[in-house]
Amino acid sequence: MNKASTGFYFEDFALGQVLEHAIPRTITEADTSLYLALTGSRFSLYCNQDFAQQLGYSKQPVDNFLLFQIAFGKTVNDISLNAVANLGYAEVEFIEPFFVGDTISVVSEVIGLKENSNGKTGIVYVHSKAVNQEGYQVLSWKRWVMVNKRQEGMHNTFAVEPQLNSMVPLGSVSIPQQLSITSYDTRLSGENYRLNDYKVGEWIDHIDGLTIDHAEHTIATKLYQNNAKVHFNQHQMASGKHQQRLVYGGHIISLCRTISHNGLANAQWLAAINGGSHLNPSFAGDTIYAATQVLQCQELGAGVGALRLRTLGYKNSSWNELKPQYDKALAEKSRLPSNFVLDLDYTVLIPV
């Protein structure tokens, strides 16, 4: 018997099964600098200690996008090592700020299972919770993923699909206890726009494009200790459908977040991801762009506002070219063109 694991297949999951993911991780200051260097993030809260302290934090918190990548990475070995595709996220809630030196552990529960009619794959739904070293829950999310079967054929399990909320209501997102936004200085953050400058329905073309290179996306994905084979093994991928490695979808999320700084520089705090899906794969050499539509705006009190945003990531094209295609696809309820790679519905905190 070979001691190396080939990962779980669809048959290995059972409803209600609890997976304590191994290799809890202490997040270092260096992890946060590396994240900045790999993504090019320019949000002030994560790179300026004085700015963080003006907002009531003792020091810069860990960017929730980085926290999500590392927490997600913990679950890969048990859940998605044999995944065909990450189908979606829902109810991603950031509950407590996480700081350098804290250690994250993740546990997942299987909350849904559904065979696909092709007999080759099934869908696994999990609810994952991340806690810090003191046991406080810092992050909770649900995702569903298409997993290969060990053996082809229908297994006649009951299909259980969980009810997933389409969003975390704006009024119930967690506001960091220490957050004191009244002294927020837009000269430091880079833009003047506050909550009430955004209008529901408004689109922001973030303009800037970032080209992905191989070592960049693989170093980022290794930083997250995400060991999914599709990102790392060219020898194996060469004989597959795309004949090349796929860029980790989470890296696309982070690049779109970086790009969104141009127009959303004050949307400092990720409070929730209401839903997300990776529409098409990305490859090294692709140039990623993003455009965002404002879905909701709400004052939460004490100067804090919440913006619900829909950011579309796309590649190798301009928003001017793609917007009409997007509108047409929406009107016809047809599929978006293959330039679209990400559809992310999320909620950020922003000063009023």
Next chain:
Amino acid sequence: MNKASTGFYFEDFALGQVLEHAIPRTITEADTSLYLALTGSRFSLYCNQDFAQQLGYSKQPVDNFLLFQIAFGKTVNDISLNAVANLGYAEVEFIEPFFVGDTISVVSEVIGLKENSNGKTGIVYVHSKAVNQEGYQVLSWKRWVMVNKRQEGMHNTFAVEPQLNSMVPLGSVSIPQQLSITSYDTRLSGENYRLNDYKVGEWIDHIDGLTIDHAEHTIATKLYQNNAKVHFNQHQMASGKHQQRLVYGGHIISLCRTISHNGLANAQWLAAINGGSHLNPSFAGDTIYAATQVLQCQELGAGVGALRLRTLGYKNSSWNELKPQYDKALAEKSRLPSNFVLDLDYTVLIPV
């Protein structure tokens, strides 16, 4: 109105205009390790705590080359997002040592403006000053950059070209107050050469070559939060003159500095950049080399010496091949061949 900014064009600048650059940055120990890893720097002052303490520093200071890259990066969004070319630097003075945990803020003043006769571009001269979180000035520099016009045509502004000093006099460069060079140990630094071993006019062929790769230069440039489009957007650059991304000129400066360790290992402290220009663009795949001519040598007292150096960066060639071409171009006052990418005139402190 799209909320994302397209950056300033020539018409947006006015003489005397003051630009407070956003996103002050706390420099972390990790930023310094990343700089070492991305450039391969081997200067002892920045990687050996004991060595730094022997020289009077409480701990390793931040390498002034890294400090310059980050400070420069702060100015890009306001000054050179639509730049055609960085034309030059002058009077770059490093005033106070900068340490890990310090936060840098940068302000620039427009000190010169000049339209080009083609009606498409103009030259913007700025004086930038960087301060730490206590308001002490740590760095001051001037640069001029060719910026696109929003609208073609002559605007008939008065041309104002500032008088720029050709150098910071060797006797007036800042010597770090804590610097105590008498116990300098050349066994630790890697070479025996001290101030008086260098002769004015002497050339050093630094021999070693470093090939640039895509993810390396883009990660370095993102580390500096420099968001100039030309380094990152292959989709856009593909239709331009070079059909590919350009390597950030500052990365070339850092690579030449690394390469110069072989022959200048004791030139630990960058005191000033007297002038610099990027002679030709570099691309991923280019191999960078450097050769240095000693321009001036001066004892500053207390065992500290200053060397004024001219480092030429060139690519894909050897100094043996290029030196005759360099001499010929100098004699004929003609343009240097396109292998030359950098001409940097700078002053370093070195033990006597």
Next chain:
Amino acid sequence: MNKASTGFYFEDFALGQVLEHAIPRTITEADTSLYLALTGSRFSLYCNQDFAQQLGYSKQPVDNFLLFQIAFGKTVNDISLNAVANLGYAEVEFIEPFFVGDTISVVSEVIGLKENSNGKTGIVYVHSKAVNQEGYQVLSWKRWVMVNKRQEGMHNTFAVEPQLNSMVPLGSVSIPQQLSITSYDTRLSGENYRLNDYKVGEWIDHIDGLTIDHAEHTIATKLYQNNAKVHFNQHQMASGKHQQRLVYGGHIISLCRTISHNGLANAQWLAAINGGSHLNPSFAGDTIYAATQVLQCQELGAGVGALRLRTLGYKNSSWNELKPQYDKALAEKSRLPSNFVLDLDYTVLIPV
């Protein structure tokens, strides 16, 4: 006279010669995070502070694989700048744990010299010792390397070949004084296998493959301040045998270690490298795999066990394909096929 050094040639070495390597290095937390990001390491002892403390360490120690890379890097400028090939390692002993903030210095003694009959090269044997800032020896190793001669021809030196032990006896490897393995938690480390689950002769196919990219291996090698030209200079390498840069062999060791986590997740502590050789060069684009044979198992007391392992690194192939070729080569005492890149015999500590 050019001040830049071209490195030592075979003629520059003398038996008994002591080389104090320059540029001692303070290892930072960031170096350890970078190592994780560049290699994808998932061993818990190095990324989980709580786990490290449960094992008796005050905090995460520096991974001995990283320590070896940095210590090795210190010796390159004096020993292997003009090396044709790293021929082998022996008696690599890790004596004391090394922690973030410690500074490493390395001294080597020439213990053997032997001319090759071609008159062009010779073999240099060195014994290198690394100490921390308090003078405690942390690491000791021997290696031999083929070095170019400055001038072709036989020099008629006496050939001195040192007696090298084929291994560090399992019973005499250093056990970190603080190590308290009784509370070892396999749920955190990712696998259940302890010493007695491994059988002598057993093979582990580690399954996972990691494709090497240019910026990844060059950034890693620069992190180690290893300045061997063959890894960095495409302009020069283009006209050589392989027409491209070679991946630093140490990076292959680290990648194989990462890959070996799948099946050896509890082999946390590298105690010794008994012998190692780089069988063939690796290049960017190669996908690295590994398989391990268990050579010896021994209880050392206090719940600590030692496993002597032989890890074979190979590229662009599967173990199923290569195992028969390996067995055939072993039976026929013939050369392994060129897919094999590494043969590493080493001893790790693992809970009983």
